Amino acid sequence: MSAYHPLSAEEAIQLARSIPGRFPEHAELECREIGDGNLNLVFHVTAKNTADSIIIKQAVPYAKVVGESWPLSLDRARIERLALETEHKICPELVPEVYGYSDELAYTVMEDLSEYTIMRRGLIEGQAYPKFAEHIGEFLARTLFYTSDLGMNQQEKKVLAGQFVNPDLCKITEDLIFEDPYRKSDNNNYSEAIEDEAEVLRSDTELHFEVTLLRHKFLTQAQALLHGDLHTGSIFVKPDSTKVIDPEFAFFGPMGFDIGAVIGNLLLNYASQIGWSSDEQTRAAREARLIEMARGVWTHFESGFRLLWNEGLQDEMSRTAGYQDYYISQILKDTAGFAGCKMIRRIVGLSHVADIDTIPGDKGREAAQRKALAIGKSLVRHHRSIQSIDDIVTLVEQASQGNEVSI
Amino acid sequence: MSAYHPLSAEEAIQLARSIPGRFPEHAELECREIGDGNLNLVFHVTAKNTADSIIIKQAVPYAKVVGESWPLSLDRARIERLALETEHKICPELVPEVYGYSDELAYTVMEDLSEYTIMRRGLIEGQAYPKFAEHIGEFLARTLFYTSDLGMNQQEKKVLAGQFVNPDLCKITEDLIFEDPYRKSDNNNYSEAIEDEAEVLRSDTELHFEVTLLRHKFLTQAQALLHGDLHTGSIFVKPDSTKVIDPEFAFFGPMGFDIGAVIGNLLLNYASQIGWSSDEQTRAAREARLIEMARGVWTHFESGFRLLWNEGLQDEMSRTAGYQDYYISQILKDTAGFAGCKMIRRIVGLSHVADIDTIPGDKGREAAQRKALAIGKSLVRHHRSIQSIDDIVTLVEQASQGNEVSI
Numbered sequence: 001m002s003a004y005h006p007l008s009a010e011e012a013i014q015l016a017r018s019i020p021g022r023f024p025e026h027a028e029l030e031c032r033e034i035g036d037g038n039l040n041l042v043f044h045v046t047a048k049n050t051a052d053s054i055i056i057k058q059a060v061p062y063a064k065v066v067g068e069s070w071p072l073s074l075d076r077a078r079i080e081r082l083a084l085e086t087e088h089k090i091c092p093e094l095v096p097e098v099y100g101y102s103d104e105l106a107y108t109v110m111e112d113l114s115e116y117t118i119m120r121r122g123l124i125e126g127q128a129y130p131k132f133a134e135h136i137g138e139f140l141a142r143t144l145f146y147t148s149d150l151g152m153n154q155q156e157k158k159v160l161a162g163q164f165v166n167p168d169l170c171k172i173t174e175d176l177i178f179e180d181p182y183r184k185s186d187n188n189n190y191s192e193a194i195e196d197e198a199e200v201l202r203s204d205t206e207l208h209f210e211v212t213l214l215r216h217k218f219l220t221q222a223q224a225l226l227h228g229d230l231h232t233g234s235i236f237v238k239p240d241s242t243k244v245i246d247p248e249f250a251f252f253g254p255m256g257f258d259i260g261a262v263i264g265n266l267l268l269n270y271a272s273q274i275g276w277s278s279d280e281q282t283r284a285a286r287e288a289r290l291i292e293m294a295r296g297v298w299t300h301f302e303s304g305f306r307l308l309w310n311e312g313l314q315d316e317m318s319r320t321a322g323y324q325d326y327y328i329s330q331i332l333k334d335t336a337g338f339a340g341c342k343m344i345r346r347i348v349g350l351s352h353v354a355d356i357d358t359i360p361g362d363k364g365r366e367a368a369q370r371k372a373l374a375i376g377k378s379l380v381r382h383h384r385s386i387q388s389i390d391d392i393v394t395l396v397e398q399a400s401q402g403n404e405v406s407i
Numbered sequence: 408m409s410a411y412h413p414l415s416a417e418e419a420i421q422l423a424r425s426i427p428g429r430f431p432e433h434a435e436l437e438c439r440e441i442g443d444g445n446l447n448l449v450f451h452v453t454a455k456n457t458a459d460s461i462i463i464k465q466a467v468p469y470a471k472v473v474g475e476s477w478p479l480s481l482d483r484a485r486i487e488r489l490a491l492e493t494e495h496k497i498c499p500e501l502v503p504e505v506y507g508y509s510d511e512l513a514y515t516v517m518e519d520l521s522e523y524t525i526m527r528r529g530l531i532e533g534q535a536y537p538k539f540a541e542h543i544g545e546f547l548a549r550t551l552f553y554t555s556d557l558g559m560n561q562q563e564k565k566v567l568a569g570q571f572v573n574p575d576l577c578k579i580t581e582d583l584i585f586e587d588p589y590r591k592s593d594n595n596n597y598s599e600a601i602e603d604e605a606e607v608l609r610s611d612t613e614l615h616f617e618v619t620l621l622r623h624k625f626l627t628q629a630q631a632l633l634h635g636d637l638h639t640g641s642i643f644v645k646p647d648s649t650k651v652i653d654p655e656f657a658f659f660g661p662m663g664f665d666i667g668a669v670i671g672n673l674l675l676n677y678a679s680q681i682g683w684s685s686d687e688q689t690r691a692a693r694e695a696r697l698i699e700m701a702r703g704v705w706t707h708f709e710s711g712f713r714l715l716w717n718e719g720l721q722d723e724m725s726r727t728a729g730y731q732d733y734y735i736s737q738i739l740k741d742t743a744g745f746a747g748c749k750m751i752r753r754i755v756g757l758s759h760v761a762d763i764d765t766i767p768g769d770k771g772r773e774a775a776q777r778k779a780l781a782i783g784k785s786l787v788r789h790h791r792s793i794q795s796i797d798d799i800v801t802l803v804e805q806a807s808q809g810n811e812v813s814i
Contacts, residue, residue: 154626155574155578158572158577159572159574166565167563168562178724219561320616323620326620
C-alpha cells in the first residue's frame with residue numbers, strides 16, 4: 001500500500017521544521033495552502049517573527065481542467081523535482097533551490113518566491129522587464145546546452161533522459177498543442193465569433209503538414225532537457241531577477257520548443273494589446289517593447305549558446321566548420337514553428353491565456369484572437385524558411401497588419 | 408554481491424533441461440561452447456538421439472577487440488533479450504524465439520539456428536539469396552513501423568524507449584562509426600597502402616559536416632526501436648528463410664540507420680567483387696545481383712512500410728496529405744547517409760568485414776577498399792539530395808567507375 005496522502009497543514013509545518021537551517025529552532029510556524037487546486041497543493045510555510053519561509057508543493061493524482069478530472073501520474077512530482085535540481089545546478093540564480101523531497105508523497109520543499117510576480121500578470125499590467133530577455137536567454141542557453149550532446153557526456157545524457165520519460169504530461173502537449181486545434185475535439189474552447197477561424201484551422205492541410213513536422217520533432221527529437229511548459233505563467237519576475245518554476249512537463253525534446261514557448265507567449269501579449277483600451281501611443285510603445293523582448297530572447301539565447309559552444313564543447317565532431325551555424329539555424333526554425341503552435345492552441349484549444357481572455361470588450365478580445373491566430377499561422381506556415389530573428393519579426397508585423405481590425 | 412559468474416557447460420545443460428517442452432524428459436544432453444569469445448559465451452545444447460537443441464547466450468563483462476579488453480555492461484544481455492522478444496512478437500518468422508533468461512546471470516535461452524548460414528559468409532561464397540530482400544524488407548518495415556509513433560501508442564513507446572537506454576553500446580557506434588574514421592585514433596586500422604585515403608577522410612571538412620549531421624541524428628532522433636547493428640554478420644540465412652540475431656546494440660534511433668546498415672553491407676560485398684579472382688562474367692553477374700538486392704531491400708521496406716501506414720496508423724495527424732511521402736523520403740536520405748558511414752568505417756576503422764579483408768591479393772584488396780570508400784563517401788556527401796533508390800544506385804555506379812582500378 002502506498003503511503004501517499006494529501007498533506008495536512010500540520011504535516012506541512014512538521015516537514016518544514018525538519019529541513020535543516022531553514023528556520024530558527026523555536027520559531028513559531030504558520031502554514032497557508034495557496035495552490036489553485038488544479039494540479040497541486042502548495043503550502044506556504046512562514047515563521048511568525050522572521051522573514052524565513054519555504055514552499056512545499058505536493059502533486060495530487062488528478063488534474064482539474066475546466067471542470068473535468070484527468071488522472072495524472074504522481075511521478076510528475078519526481079520529474080519536476082529532478083528538473084528543478086538539474087536546472088538549478090546549471091543556473092543557480094534563475095531556478096528556485098530544492099531543500100527536500102519525497103517521491104512517495106510526491107512533494108518538493110523549495111525556495112519561497114512570494115516576493116516575485118508571475119510574469120504573465122506583470123505583462124498584462126503593462127510592466128516592463130528590461131532584464132528579462134537577458135535572464136531567460138541565459139536560462140535557455142545554459143540549460144539547453146548543458147543537457148545536450150554538445151555540453152554533457154553523451155552516455156550520461158542517455159541515462160538522464162531515461163529519468164525524464166514523461167508520458168502523461170507529454171500526452172497533454174501532444175493532444176492540446178499538436179492535434180486538437182486542427183480537428184473537432186471536445187477539448188477545444190472558443191467563442192462562436194471565431195468559428196470561421198476554427199474551421200480554417202481544421203481544413204488547412206498545408207498548415208497541418210507543417211504542424212505534423214513539428215509534432216514529429218516533439219515526439220522523437222531528444223535534443224536536450226526541456227522545461228516543457230515555459231510560458232509566462234511559469235516564470236516569476238522582479239525588476240532585477242527572474243526565476244523559472246514548474247518544470248513538471250520536463251523531458252528530452254527539441255530545443256526550439258522551450259524558446260518558442262517564451263517567444264509565443266510574449267507574442268500573445270503583443271497580440272492582446274489591440275484589445276486593451278490604452279491610448280495609441282501607449283499601445284504602440286508596448287507593442288514595440290514586446291517585439292524587442294521577443295527578439296532579445298532569441299539574441300541572448302543565441303549569443304549565450306555560441307559562447308558555451310565555443311568554450312565548452314564536449315563533442316569533437318561538432319567542431320566541424322559550419323556546423324554551429326547550421327545547428328543554430330535549425331533551432332531558430334523550430335523556435336518559430338513551436339511559437340506559432342503555442343499561439344494557435346491558446347486561442348482555440350482547451351487552455352487559454354489571461355492576456356487575451358481577460359480583455360473586457362468582446363470586439364477587442366476577438367480582434368486580439370484573430371491577430372494571435374494570424375501570427376501563429378504565419379510562423380507555423382513559414383517556419384522552415386526562416387533564416388534570422390528579423391524574418392520572425394517581419395512575419396509577425398506583416399501578419400498583424402494584414403489582420404488588424406479597428407475597434 | 409552479484410550472483411553473476413560465467414556458466415559452465417554443466418550448468419548450461421541443467422538450464423536447458425529446466426526449459427519446459429524443449430527436450431524429451433530423459434534425453435541425454437551435450438553442450439559445446441561455440442562463441443568466438445569476444446563478447447559472449449554461446450552454449451549449444453543438443454540431445455543425443457533427437458534433433459532437439461537450443462542456444463544459451465551469456466554476456467561476459469568485457470569485450471576483446473584486437474587484443475584490447477573493453478569493459479562492457481552486462482545490461483546489454485537484458486537489452487538484447489528484450490529486443491529479441493519485441494522483434495519476435497512483431498516478426499515471429501524472422502527472429503529467433505526466446506525460451507528463458509536471467510538478467511542477473513546475463514543469459515538468454517533461445518531457438519537454435521545451427522542449420523542457417525551467416526549471410527556474410529554466404530555472400531563471400533557467392534551464394535544468391537533470392538528471398539532475402541523481401542524478408543529483410545519485411546523485418547525493417549514491421550519492426551520500425553510498430554515501434555514508432557506511427558504504429559504504437561505514443562505513451563507506451565516512451566516507456567519502451569526508457570527500457571532501451573543503451574549507453575555502452577551506443578558509445579561504440581558513436582566512436583567507431585561517427586568519429587574515429589575522421590581523425591587520428593588508435594582505434595583505426597588500415598594498411599599503409601591507403602594512407603592517402605585515410606588522410607582525405609581526416610581533412611575533408613565538407614564530408615565531416617555531413618557525418619556530423621548523421622551523428623546528430625543518431626544521438627538525438629528516437630524514431631523507432633533499432634536493431635542497431637544490422638550488418639550481414641547479424642543475419643542468418645537459408646534459401647527459404649532469414650533470421651535476424653544479435654540485437655545487443657538495440658536502442659531508439661533513426662530508422663535509416665538499420666536500413667543503411669543492410670544496404671551498406673551489401674555494397675561492401677559489391678565493392679569486394681573487384682578483388683576476388685572470378686571471371687568477368689561471374690563478377691558482373693554478382694555485382695548486378697548485389698545492386699538488385701540493395702535496391703530490393705529498400706523497395707520491399709518502402710512498400711511494406713506504406714502498407715502498414717495505410718492500414719495501421721495510430722497517429723491521426725500523420726494522415727495529413729503528403730506527410731507519408733515526406734517521411735519516407737527522409738528515411739531514404741538517412742539510409743543513404745548511414746550506409747555510407749558504415750562502409751567508410753569498415754575500411755579504415757577498428758572493425759572490418761571479411762568480404763574485403765579476406766581477399767587474398769594485396770592489390771585486389773586495396774582496389775576493393777578504395778572502391779568501398781568511393782561509394783561510402785559519395786553516399787554520405789550526397790545523402791541529403793537523394794530522392795529515390797535509383798539515385799542511390801546511380802551514385803554507387805558512378806563512384807565505382809570513377810575509382811575502378813584494373814588489377
